[in-house]
Amino acid sequence: MNYPASRSLPLPRFRLKSALLALALACITQAEFAFAAKDPTDVTAVVAGAVKDDKLSITAGNDLFGDTAAGVPKKLHIEYTLGDEKLSRDVGENRKLEIVAPAGKKLVITKAVYGPADGSKPKTVAVVTENPGELLATLPGFKVELVRKADAATEGSWISIAKDPQGRLLLGAEPKEPISRLTLKNGKVTKAEILKIPLSEVMGMLFAFDSLYINGRGNGPDGKNVYGLWRCTSTTAEEAFDKVEFLREWRGGGGDHGAHTILLNPDKKHLNVLCGNFVDVPADVLPTSPHKNYADDLVLPRAEDGNGFGAGRKPPGGFVVRMDPDGKNCELIASGERNTYGVAFNHDGELFGFDSDMEWDWGTPWYRPVRVYHVTSGADHGFREGASKWPEYYHDSLPATVTIGIGCPTGVGFGTGAKFPAKYQRAFFIQDWTYGRLIAVHLTP
Secondary structure (H helix, E strand, C coil): CCCCCCCCCCCCCCEEEEEEEEEEECCCCCHHHCCEEECCCECHHHHHHCCECCEEEEEECHHHHCCCCCCCCEEEEEEEEECCEEEEEEEECCEEEEEECCCCCCEEEEEEEEEECCCCCCCCCCEEECCHHHHCCCCCCCCCCCCCCCCCCCCCCEEEEEECCCCCEEEEECCCCCEEEEEEECCEEEEEEEECCCCEEEEEEEEECCEEEEEEEEECCCCCEEEEEEEEECCCCCCCCCEEEEEEECCCCCCCCCEEEEEECCCCCCEEEEECCCCCCCCCCCCCCCCCCCCCCCCCCCCCCCCCCCCCCCCCCEEEEEECCCCCCCEEEEEEECCCCCEEECCCCCEEEEECCCHHHCCCCCCCCEEEEEECCCCECCCCCCCCCCCCCCCCCCCCCEEEECCCEEEEEECCCCCCCHHHHCCEEEEECCCCEEEEEEEEC
């Protein structure tokens, strides 16, 4: 490995504290999970409804209660009162249970559970109710509430989110699907709109400089369909974004490994744009860019991915660029990521991301787990396609802040300004699509 003599690589200023905090352990994506969990073993209502004239006669089986614990023996446990006397009975699966109240006493069912005979709770897909937050396991003091579920027929499948200066949420969707806008009051949606912006496959949005910036697909000035960076403004009071300007193309920018997050630089004068490993570095990056040296430096030919994914793609992999508000004067800031979907600035103006692994590399010497990393000026984080990924001990590779293991990174954000305890206002929140996790990473300078 040859090291560029002229290059000085800043070291990361943040490291991980001792623990990663899992705040949520489920991801709700399917339509049938529009509601949340009740205990399927609770059959109190069914049993109570079977009481006639203070008599109960039922057969405890799946025909009556459903299969609340597939593949294991079950029993029915009943708690009831006869007048002032509190009693209970158990009966095995497919066995008959009869209770007759003595004369002058009333039979009242207070609890009935049909579940595993050993008394354990079944591992089963949740029956649903009206609050999906009940499905999510959270830390004490945290609560998760459903704001809105996308209407697949009219709104599509949401893949990006941004907040406008009025506090409304804009939601970008998949190819050929629209941009939605939600007006909220006290955490509830009071108005839902479909904006007629002629862009789709929206992977990133930002409100800045009195404009809405979008990474998305649309027709360029020559009528050619192109994926790029767009600036949208409104010429009327309706804020309909009727003026859409094409600023620059992202070659390879469409798809999951394309152009993603757009951020306002801490200097309030520039845009920062995050791109995945299938996007070409713009040909017009300035020679004054802080990151320049990223070519392959191989003694042996690269062993490409055996399934051909990313085969032939040259460095630098994923990257971050900085540019003027009109998309010009583009500088390459850092690279060597695989496919980071989101980056965010902390309260000190330091940039962090959550990068993906290549799952087909599991078990190989060059496998890199998903990772949180610090984006410093001029940094190369060492991702290369195939077997050519850099080990972290390379002197010109900036190592991960922390590795998380196996997962699929999506959105990220710092808790700055949130109504959270101070500890969590400084935390870096990262989302893992694979395991449906929201994780808080606690960093220290």
